[in-house]
Amino acid sequence: NDIEKGTYPHYMLKEIDEQPAVVRRIIQNYQDENDELTIEQDVLEALKQADRLYIIAAGTSYHAGLIGKEYIEKMAQIPVEVHIASEFGYNMPLLSEKPLFIFISQSGETADSRQVLVKVKELGHPALTITNVAGSTLSREADYTLLLHAGPEIAVASTKAYTAQLAVMAILSSVTAKAKGIDIGFDLEQELSIAANAIQTQVDDKENMEDIAREYLAVTRNCFFIGRNVDYYVGLEGALKLKEISYIQAEGFAGGELKHGTIALIEEGTPVIALATQEAVNLNIRGNVKEVAARGAYPCIISMEGLAEEGDRLVLPRVHELLTPIVSVIPLQLISYYAALHRDCDVDKPRNLAKSVTVE
Ligand code: G6P
Numbered sequence: 022n023d024i025e026k027g028t029y030p031h032y033m034l035k036e037i038d039e040q041p042a043v044v045r046r047i048i049q050n051y052q053d054e055n056d057e058l059t060i061e062q063d064v065l066e067a068l069k070q071a072d073r074l075y076i077i078a079a080g081t082s083y084h085a086g087l088i089g090k091e092y093i094e095k096m097a098q099i100p101v102e103v104h105i106a107s108e109f110g111y112n113m114p115l116l117s118e119k120p121l122f123i124f125i126s127q128s129g130e131t132a133d134s135r136q137v138l139v140k141v142k143e144l145g146h147p148a149l150t151i152t153n154v155a156g157s158t159l160s161r162e163a164d165y166t167l168l169l170h171a172g173p174e175i176a177v178a179s180t181k182a183y184t185a186q187l188a189v190m191a192i193l194s195s196v197t198a199k200a201k202g203i204d205i206g207f208d209l210e211q212e213l214s215i216a217a218n219a220i221q222t223q224v225d226d227k228e229n230m231e232d233i234a235r236e237y238l239a240v241t242r243n244c245f246f247i248g249r250n251v252d253y254y255v256g257l258e259g260a261l262k263l264k265e266i267s268y269i270q271a272e273g274f275a276g277g278e279l280k281h282g283t284i285a286l287i288e289e290g291t292p293v294i295a296l297a298t299q300e301a302v303n304l305n306i307r308g309n310v311k312e313v314a315a316r317g318a319y320p321c322i323i324s325m326e327g328l329a330e331e332g333d334r335l336v337l338p339r340v341h342e343l344l345t346p347i348v349s350v351i352p353l354q355l356i357s358y359y360a361a362l363h364r365d366c367d368v369d370k371p372r373n374l375a376k377s378v379t380v381e
Contacts, residue, residue, distance in 0.1 A: 024173045031358075031369050033176035033178055033180060036176055038224050041221040043170070043181050044188050048213055051192045052210075056210075057210075059196060065196060067147050068099070072119040074121050075120055075123065076101060076123045076125060077104050077125075078104075080179070082127060083105055085187055085258075087257070089190035092343060095194075096198040097195075098198070106136070122141045123150075124148060124149070127153045127169070127179055132379050135159060148162075149164065149165040150167075151166075151169065151189055152168065153168070153169040153171050153185065167189055168189075169189055174376075177374050178371065184220070184351075213344065215341070216340045216347045219337060223352055224351060227355060233335070233356050234360040234362075237292040237294070238267065238292060239364075241269060241292050244291075245274060245287075245291065245292070246272070246274070246353075247273070247306065248296035249275060249277065249302040249305055252296035252306065253276070255353070256273035258273075259273060259356075260273040262353060263360060265357075265374060267357060268366060268372075269364075279313070287313050287316045291318045294321045297322055298325040298337065298349055303328050310322060321334045323353075337349060337352075
């Protein structure tokens with residue numbers, strides 16, 4: 022049964038472990054009879070007709086949206102804006118002529134997102150919901166739905182829904198690219214399978230993750246995540262996971278922004294988790310690590326095969342550069358999980374938080 026904890030102490034750990042299977046299940050669910058990746062024809066038409074996409078989401082789903090923008094723009098070459106639902110609700114930007122709205126929501130019930138959807142429908146614009154819950158409000162009220170096929174997510178802190186959102190948006194992007202005659206230059210299906218295997222290596226490395234949590238996060242008040250490009254967005258998600266369940270004050274920053282203020286917060290021993298999976302900015306992010314280390318920070322570098330340097334705390338298996346977020350988020354989830362355990366926090370039901378926020 023999908024929603025039994027079984028031998029797991031927490032739903033969160035079970036859901037983290039499910040991620041390789043979730044990615045593989047998504048590939049299967051989005052394959053046609055010739056095993057080619059596909060999405061429904063009417064969704065594809067809507068994507069092809071749009072001159073700009075507006076992604077609307079909250080929380081972890083918003084962080085997935087930031088990476089979704091990268092996927093859609095790089096593969097399908099459609100401009101994308103990503104907005105926090107609660108902000109968009111009362112501060113709508115000027116819209117393009119043929120907008121398509123994409124609502125990303127694990128539950129399909131988030132009130133802030135629903136309010137935007139209602140407004141968008143009043144204006145007569147098409148909407149697509151990407152959700153884990155078939156028949157949810159956001160799914161019923163949108164014109165189109167793509168499902169995450171992640172299975173029920175019970176832990177308040179979202180894990181497998183996030184990786185599922187990334188995988189589905191990658192598929193949506195590559196299928197749209199193909200329909201538009203754009204050659205993305207790689208086989209997404211194959212690269213997603215490689216990523217699923219890479220996720221497996223991370224969930225199999227729990228002892229190491231526990232060591233990192235103990236070494237860096239057992240007693241600290243705060244923790245910073247830095248990265249550039251998609252690593253920055255994954256850092257935002259890593260920081261959210263950590264604060265949600267361990268109550269450590271955690272913030273994600275773009276590497277280049279550090280010197281414009283944040284670096285003032287670095288003290289002796291402040292943990293800084295740096296993601297270094299992007300070749301084009303590898304030297305820059307390593308420069309940032311040196312800057313914080315020189316001011317006393319205790320850096321933990323998470324890099325990838327091919328870009329690794331001596332002293333990196335964790336080296337991820339090599340995956341396609343666009344898909345690194347699907348893999349690099351896994352150690353961040355696990356490190357947060359073990360940090361929360363060390364600090365005796367209620368991992369599955371953190372204080373003050375709800376799984377889905379159905380009020381404004
Ligand atoms: C709540 C949850 C988060 C989640 C957010 C958006 O705040 O605690 O984990 O990311 O809602 O939820 P949704 O279901 O719309 O993805």
